[in-house]
Amino acid sequence: MTSTHADASPPPSGGDGPAPAPSTGIAGQLARETLRRPWYAQVVSFVVSVLFIVPAVWLCDWLLPGFHVEEPVGPIVFAAVLALVGVVLQPLLVAAAVRLGWAGVLVLAFVGQAVVVLVTGAVLPPVTIDDFWTALVVVVAVGLVSTVLGWFGSAGTSQVLVSRLVSSARRRPAKLADPDTEGVVFVQLDGVPFPVLQMAITAGTVPTLTRWVRSGSHRLHEWTPKLPATTPASQMGILHGVIDGIPAFRWYDRANDRVMVANKPADAAVIEADLTTGKGLLVDDGVSISNLFTGDAPSAVLTMSRRVRGAEAARRAVAEFVMSPSGLTRAISRSVSELARDRFQARRGIRRDVQPRCERTWETALLRCVTNGALRDLNTILVAQHMLSGTKSIYVDFVDYDEIAHHAGMLRPESLEALEAVDGVLRQLETVASAAPRRYRFVVLSDHGQAQGATFADRYDEDLATLVSRLAQSDVAASDDDVEGWGRTRALVGELSTSGGVTGRTMESAGRAMDKGHHNEPDAVSAAKPRGDATARRSTTQDETFHVFGSGNLGLIYVRGEKEQLTRAELSRRFPALVPGLAAHPGVGFVVVMDDDGPVALGAAGLHRLDDGTVEGEDPLLPFGPLAPEFVRRVAHRPEAPDIYANSLLDPGTEEVAAFEGLVGCHGGLGGWQDRACVVVPTDLPFPEERVIGADALHVALRDILRHLGHRRGITEPGTEPGTDPAAPADAAPVATRSDEQLVPDE
Incomplete structure (x- = not known):
């Protein structure tokens, strides 16, 4: 086994109690100090937010002929009332967005904020707002200025992504039947090779993971996916314990004379139905977020093989974020930023004659906007929501690094920046964990690595x-x-189609058009x-x-x-x-x-x-x-x-x-780093000392972690007879083992 354990002191172990998770360390202390503030701190926060709005009001008064606020105190009063009206109207707007479906969330993200501005103008005689479009421009300006000033004040705006959810959870904490059972968040860093993550931790460019490993709370392991080294085969193995039946991302079904594509919803549903044992990794009160397969989770969102259950709660979480001017501006600015950066980086690579290199088109840039902009934030919100509701196990796939490394290369600056960005998501989830109704442990893994070279x-x-x-x-x-990015976009469009009504049918038609497009159709x-x-x-x-x-x-x-x-x-x-x-x-x-x-x-x-x-x-x-x-x-x-x-x-x-x-960066066969995957595991949880070979063996190791924490009681694992369940009693920690059969390829 190859591992990294940088702390000289002995790692925490079982003993009298579990070792501290990262969220109860330095980061957890900072999060609690931030989120459990007294009333006067909340007042200070409100005053600061108002002061951030005032410059935007001055700017709009100067630039927009249809907007005017009387000086000298008018901008301050308008900013204060705008913030208060937003707080009062937000629950109504969120409720309306949820009932209108995903399309309603997107529409009211803009319309709702404009309504807030119009209402504020109506209650303040010194304020003049000519029409709705003027109000909409004011919304955008307030969001942009607040975001920029907030960035300088807090070294970034990432925390706004989950702060509203955390605050809401503190006001209305979830009540659980088993709060003492610890939960697990499995975060998949799609396509990250072990050597890349090891170098990033050594360099400190992924500060959250670096802190975990250097503090001794986690260890970095290498594991080896079997052939083929692809997301469908690996996720089926990790989530369901089965790696056979999926020879590649696409293949020919001889029996039915048809092409199977793992990220087409209809095909993914057939694949899972044919291969699942019904006792996947997430079967015990788990949720699958942004994956190809469900792991037999009772709830699944943005998952190819099954439509969402509990969509209203997910829409509510997203609506609460985008109904805020800063949240809306973040989503827009992030997407535009990703587009501009991709175009700049692609041209820079051509100018410098960086080799190996492949074509990076506007289409790939737009896909990057989805995966590294909207989809990253949406995944973060959904994970946070389920943590705050007490879901026992969560498995989410962040595809940021994989999407960029495919077109740029494994070690290019833009690929490593994407890895650093997902590390920032881990830091946000630590904050969420400090407010969650149960303690959460984080397991971070990749489904495969990547190799590189000219095509x-x-x-x-x-x-x-x-x-x-x-x-x-x-x-x-x-x-x-390349259909991976399109599949993720198709999942997002499919999620929008669950809203029903005209907008839902429109999105469903768009999804069918994407399935029938040239990306999933063979060329002659x-x-x-x-x-x-x-x-x-x-x-x-x-x-x-x-x-x-x-x-x-x-x-x-x-x-x-x-x-x-x-x-x-x-x-x-x-x-x-x-x-x-x-x-x-x-x-x-x-x-x-x-x-x-x-x-x-x-x-x-x-x-x-x-x-x-x-x-x-x-x-x-x-x-x-x-x-x-x-x-x-x-x-x-x-x-x-x-x-x-x-x-x-x-x-x-x-x-x-x-x-x-x-x-230019690829995976699927043999050669290079594509079969060198990584997994970061808390040191006090069971995990094999020897190198794990195969996603099916990794499934067993992760399943043992869940059993160690009290999950999967009463579930007889596949391959065992009733009454011979290998799990230890609830008061004992099972020893992580891997049978010899798992080391031998299936016949």
Whole structure:
């Protein structure tokens, strides 16, 4: 096991009581001092907020012909009354927004604040406001000025994101039947490799995680995802304990002659229904937030495989935030900032000729606005809401780093800034924990790592689909567009569609249009024309012989219409140049096909028979590490395996790979840091000392943490007989173990 434990003193352990969580340390003390203020401190806070509004009032009076406040005390009076009216009307506006649905939240975020300004103007004769649009401009100006001044006064505006929720929870604390049971917040840092997080902690650029590790409250571990290193396979393993049945992000369902895409809601629902045991990680009063799968949680929000339950409470939490001028301005300014930064960083990379590099378009910039702007804040609000209501276990996926690293690279400044931003979210959640009705423990993990390198198409002037088409002299249906970001946007649109009425139906139609768009539809590649020729790109029909998928640097090649995997002999008979041509290509590290006596990995100068380990010539799997043979053998024997697996080259000097998608940072196959994931766990909770191999094994380790804290009582885990539940009694802490079977790939 690789771990980091920077504190020289011995870590806290079970003993007479649990060790202090971070929220009860320095950060917790600061949070309590901030949130449990006496009445006079609340008055001071109100006065400060009014003073922040006054400059905006002066600015509007100077710039807007339809807005006037009589001097000298008019701006101060207007600011004070505006703040008071906002407090009085906010509950009514929030209630209205909740009943109108998600679209109502978005609309009233603007309209509601304008109404507050109009009401304030109506009750103050010295104030003149000509119309609604003038009031709306005043709202924006007040929010912008207050945000800027607040930033200088508090070193940032992040705390406003959860402060209103915390204040509301303190006025109306949740009552729990089991307040002594500690809760767990699982925070997934999507796509963060272990070495990247280790370096960030060493450098101190993630101050919250650095404090946890250096104080000895947490330890940093490395764990190894099995093939494929993708979010669908890893999340299914972590949340449900199953890693089979998902060969990539997209694949071909032979039985139904259809393409499966893990982040399409309909497909995600089918995948979970087929694979879940019904006893996932979150089955005991948990919630899934912004994930692909639910973990069998009773409640799920922004989760692909199931529509939201309890949407009204979630909308209320978001409405309370955006009904505040500072909250609304934060959401707008953050999104605009992400767009501008992406455009600047993309142009800077071109100007400096940063290599490797891939195309960064306006489309990818807009997706970054969603994932690193609105979605991050929305996820934070939802987690905070569930913590304050006492939900026992919460699993949330923050995709900020993964989305940027795909297009910029693993160690580029913008990728590391995204990681630092999510670390800031952890600091906010510590504040929330100090006001929550139960004590919460934080477990931070990534679902996989990433590898980096120039794309296959950039290196060789043709993509994998074109190469297959040329070697086989057959038309190909190709699916290699980046759809992860679009899936997350689709989840947000799907959430808006739950509002019902006209707006809900509009959002639902938009979601269906996104599902049918080119991002989830394959492109046709003609054997007679290169893929770059516009006349060769068209929607697919049943005429294409192959379906080719790019999943990072892992390629999946299926012969369409076949109900079973074709053997190497059959492939050679029908397409004699295909398998040898792929294996000999300089951009391909190895290909895997099914021989008469089992799967075989083929390279340019040798082969490796996976069932008996026989190697002839040079072993093509040797550069990919000691676990490569068993990882490849497991997926090659699965019924959903393609006719041909193709894994890209691995540069021995730089550990760079060549993605079959248009991404400079990728994951899915073998090579580089994509199978080097991380997990940060409180030191006094059980966790295996040896390296965890596979997301299914990590599921067992996280499940043991929940049982140690008193969760999952009465739940018989999959694979155990009734009456032989391995969990220890409630007054004993089970020892974290991992059976030998979990170290061996499933047959």
